[in-house]
Amino acid sequence: xxxxxxxxxxxQAIGAIQAIEGLKxxxxxxxxxSYALMTPNKYLIDRESTTLTSDAYNSAExxxxxxxxxxxxxxxxxxxxxxxxxxxxAAAEFAQSKGALTVGLxxxxxxxxxTTVDHCxxxxxxxxxxxxxxxxxxxxxxxxxxxETREGNSKYPAIVxxxxxxxxxVERVIRSHAERIVSFGxxxxxxxxxxxxxxxxxxxxxYSFAICxxxxxxxxxxxxxxxxxxxxxxxxxxxxxxxIITLLGLDSxxxxxxxxxxxxxxxxxxxxxxxxxxxxxxxxxxxAREYITQIVFGYLLRAYxxxxxxxxxxxxxxRRYMWKMDY
Amino acid sequence: xxxxxxxxxxxQAIGAIQAIEGLKxxxxxxxxxSYALMTPNKYLIDRESTTLTSDAYNSAExxxxxxxxxxxxxxxxxxxxxxxxxxxxAAAEFAQSKGALTVGLxxxxxxxxxTTVDHCxxxxxxxxxxxxxxxxxxxxxxxxxxxETREGNSKYPAIVxxxxxxxxxVERVIRSHAERIVSFGxxxxxxxxxxxxxxxxxxxxxYSFAICxxxxxxxxxxxxxxxxxxxxxxxxxxxxxxxIITLLGLDSxxxxxxxxxxxxxxxxxxxxxxxxxxxxxxxxxxxAREYITQIVFGYLLRAYxxxxxxxxxxxxxxRRYMWKMDY
Numbered sequence: 001x002x003x004x005x006x007x008x009x010x011x012q013a014i015g016a017i018q019a020i021e022g023l024k025x026x027x028x029x030x031x032x033x034s035y036a037l038m039t040p041n042k043y044l045i046d047r048e049s050t051t052l053t054s055d056a057y058n059s060a061e062x063x064x065x066x067x068x069x070x071x072x073x074x075x076x077x078x079x080x081x082x083x084x085x086x087x088x089x090a091a092a093e094f095a096q097s098k099g100a101l102t103v104g105l106x107x108x109x110x111x112x113x114x115t116t117v118d119h120c121x122x123x124x125x126x127x128x129x130x131x132x133x134x135x136x137x138x139x140x141x142x143x144x145x146x147x148e149t150r151e152g153n154s155k156y157p158a159i160v161x162x163x164x165x166x167x168x169x170v171e172r173v174i175r176s177h178a179e180r181i182v183s184f185g186x187x188x189x190x191x192x193x194x195x196x197x198x199x200x201x202x203x204x205x206x207y208s209f210a211i212c213x214x215x216x217x218x219x220x221x222x223x224x225x226x227x228x229x230x231x232x233x234x235x236x237x238x239x240x241x242x243x244i245i246t247l248l249g250l251d252s253x254x255x256x257x258x259x260x261x262x263x264x265x266x267x268x269x270x271x272x273x274x275x276x277x278x279x280x281x282x283x284x285x286x287x288a289r290e291y292i293t294q295i296v297f298g299y300l301l302r303a304y305x306x307x308x309x310x311x312x313x314x315x316x317x318x319r320r321y322m323w324k325m326d327y
Numbered sequence: 328x329x330x331x332x333x334x335x336x337x338x339q340a341i342g343a344i345q346a347i348e349g350l351k352x353x354x355x356x357x358x359x360x361s362y363a364l365m366t367p368n369k370y371l372i373d374r375e376s377t378t379l380t381s382d383a384y385n386s387a388e389x390x391x392x393x394x395x396x397x398x399x400x401x402x403x404x405x406x407x408x409x410x411x412x413x414x415x416x417a418a419a420e421f422a423q424s425k426g427a428l429t430v431g432l433x434x435x436x437x438x439x440x441x442t443t444v445d446h447c448x449x450x451x452x453x454x455x456x457x458x459x460x461x462x463x464x465x466x467x468x469x470x471x472x473x474x475e476t477r478e479g480n481s482k483y484p485a486i487v488x489x490x491x492x493x494x495x496x497v498e499r500v501i502r503s504h505a506e507r508i509v510s511f512g513x514x515x516x517x518x519x520x521x522x523x524x525x526x527x528x529x530x531x532x533x534y535s536f537a538i539c540x541x542x543x544x545x546x547x548x549x550x551x552x553x554x555x556x557x558x559x560x561x562x563x564x565x566x567x568x569x570x571i572i573t574l575l576g577l578d579s580x581x582x583x584x585x586x587x588x589x590x591x592x593x594x595x596x597x598x599x600x601x602x603x604x605x606x607x608x609x610x611x612x613x614x615a616r617e618y619i620t621q622i623v624f625g626y627l628l629r630a631y632x633x634x635x636x637x638x639x640x641x642x643x644x645x646r647r648y649m650w651k652m653d654y
Binding site for chain 2: 229
């Protein structure tokens with residue numbers, strides 16, 4: 001599908017959302033990598049919206065927790081790459097049974113999720129190649145357009161403009177990391193544990209890298225440490241040989257990430273730092289940088305993952321359980 | 328202080344909360360172990376409240392994220408054991424600067440946090456000995472009393488009745504685990520990585536054990552895996568020798584925990600299971616069991632931690648960074 005087709009799907013979904021009279025709560029619901037994409041959505045709503053609350057839930061947690069407020073005044077945004085994730089399809093059905101409006105993102109509108117939700121918005125899967133049809137871009141457009149319509153939020157044009165240039169931005173960023181990516185693969189290929197660390201909107205890509213890349217695709221022990229929480233427990237595990245990948249973003253929580261890194265650099269010799277201040281954002285509007293950074297981190301981390309997988313002779317496609325058995 | 332003095336402080340706080348005309352959002356804000364206690368509070372509000380939304384934030388994240396909705400219609404509940412946690416004191420001040428009402432739990436009402444918040448509620452620190460003045464008990468009372476007052480929720484008497492018996496409940500539960508606790512210390516004392524796993528309200532004690540006990544107090548790598556997320560990434564790290572401590576609670580999300588355990592038992596030979604169905608809850612009212620379980624897990628896990636520390640010759644009081652330097 002094309003960007004303009006996606007934009008039309010977004011417009012239609014927003015028409016339906018605006019028709020919810022007492023709209024107050026958004027539930028962002030998904031699993032794993034798709035759940036990781038929901039946490040920056042909550043950051044965006046927290047930062048920008050004066051009329052809406054939101055939270056991100058794993059799909060099974062959402063259904064079993066069954067929030068008492070869920071009902072006809074609720075918007076439930078679900079997402080699944082294939083559209084086949086059973087827990088997420090069940091979450092959409094559960095939300096509808098309570099009278100909530102459901103909007104779903106998937107790459108396949110004919111999938112169980114695509115045909116279940118009230119409004120389906122397509123996205124394109126291309127984890128190593130950036131474009132404005134990626135899920136994270138579509139989410140940003142959906143939410144900023146909604147806030148423009150509801151609250152007069154003025155950032156939507158800047159977001160769209162930033163997304164138009166995202167392919168070039170990501171290519172430049174990855175190129176500027178080329179040597180560091182090669183060193184990373186060699187230096188870290190035998191590590192049994194690698195942590196990630198971030199806060200705010202960047203916690204999403206840090207979580208995704210920890211659970212989907214390191215644990216799932218590389219069988220390496222990991223944990224996405226929240227940079228603010230680091231000083232209240234996790235930092236004691238820092239030793240000279242503790243590998244920590246720290247994201248330094250451009251959102252309002254960067255001071256936490258900087259503080260955590262300043263500490264870990266003192267005591268660990270294995271710090272990998274991805275600093276968005278180094279990114280060439282010359283063609284990204286100032287207003288959009290806070291929100292596009294987490295998307296760029298996703299692609300940059302994927303480039304690190306590709307190299308790590310190659311050096312370890314353990315392709316990112318290998319699984320021992322996922323899709324191979326019932327669970 | 329006595330239980331009845333705490334009850335009076337709760338009553339006063341609720342009077343002030345009820346005076347917030349447009350109350351809609353509760354922000355639960357704290358760091359580390361105190362943050363861990365906030366996540367079951369969010370579970371409770373999700374499950375029980377039809378008029379309130381809530382979320383749990385690390386204190387630094389809260390201040391830097393600066394939610395746009397935060398204002399005179401907000402309640403901010405903060406907590407710090409000592410009352411000296413700088414990020415949490417700053418969070419209370421920030422909330423007040425936005426016009427929000429602040430309620431704070433601490434063991435020391437004369438601390439910076441105790442003297443900053445609009446309403447201070449005391450609690451007692453006794454991590455190895457249960458009583459109804461523990462933070463988790465005080466939170467349950469505060470929230471169920473608030474919901475009784477606002478919404479006619481009927482569970483408060485059951486909660487109070489359960490808490491009166493909590494010392495005996497915890498003693499019986501720990502006694503029933505005595506042999507397993509000894510085996511755990513011996514069998515796991517040389518493990519470099521130990522995971523915890525839970526969902527719903529029990530994610531709180533699982534997170535606390537992972538970051539405060541294993542990482543902070545034992546320098547063991549860890550990660551609190553959400554049981555629903557397990558199948559969407561983390562489960563691929565499961566091997567015959569991957570240690571996972573799974574909590575099986577009694578709340579509405581138990582099916583997720585059971586499903587995750589059923590899988591991990593197939594492929595790991597190192598499963599430690601704490602199952603609340605085995606707990607002797609004969610003097611705990613049915614209605615309170617869903618909510619008291621996470622509190623009992625906290626004490627039971629502490630008994631496991633005490634033994635692990637002893638077998639490793641690494642006391643839970645040892646730190647290399649915390650309180651020893653500026654950070």
